[in-house]
Amino acid sequence: MRNFIRKMEDKAIKNERLSYEEGCRLIQAEGPDIIDLISSANRVRQHFCGDQVNLCSISNAKSGNCSENCSFCSQSAYHGTAIDTYPLTSSEKLVSEAKAAAGHNAEAFGVVVAWWGLREGPDLDAILERIRALSAAGHTRTDASLGSQR
Numbered sequence: 001m002r003n004f005i006r007k008m009e010d011k012a013i014k015n016e017r018l019s020y021e022e023g024c025r026l027i028q029a030e031g032p033d034i035i036d037l038i039s040s041a042n043r044v045r046q047h048f049c050g051d052q053v054n055l056c057s058i059s060n061a062k063s064g065n066c067s068e069n070c071s072f073c074s075q076s077a078y079h080g081t082a083i084d085t086y087p088l089t090s091s092e093k094l095v096s097e098a099k100a101a102a103g104h105n106a107e108a109f110g111v112v113v114a115w116w117g118l119r120e121g122p123d124l125d126a127i128l129e130r131i132r133a134l135s136a137a138g139h140t141r142t143d144a145s146l147g148s149q150r
């Protein structure tokens with residue numbers, strides 16, 4: 001596995017795309033091979049990014065009451081975790097948070113929500129309204145993590 005990991009590292013540094021099959025083989029690394037994989041990934045990162053760090057920020061824009069039952073997740077309505085729960089944050093508040101993040105040199109601001117299976121409809125419309133407001137304000141690049149699709 002070690003030789004394969006190094007081969008994939010060389011490929012990545014040459015900016016060559018790894019195949020699906022190669023990616024599948026990499027994620028099968030276990031035991032000491034995981035340390036080799038982490039070291040290789042770090043050399044690829046160092047090659048492309050050096051010691052530069054880009055800052056970003058996120059907002060938990062809808063907290064808790066998720067309809068799904070993912071056993072690891074505090075946002076699920078199925079678990080009695082003592083978290084603040086609230087509906088989707090307003091555009092105004094998100095723009096204000098993005099401005100504050102930019103004041104701390106964040107280049108990107110991510111909108112993160114606790115739900116699953118976002119589809120066309122009121123939830124998507126509400127998210128798009130907020131992303132448009134953030135983009136128009138222009139304090140940072142706008143990112144989003146909107147859960148998996150059904």
Ligand code: SF4
Pocket residue numbers: 066067068069070073074075076077113114115116147
């Ligand atoms: S779908 Fe996402 S937010 Fe909801 S419980 Fe699962 S991991 Fe948590």
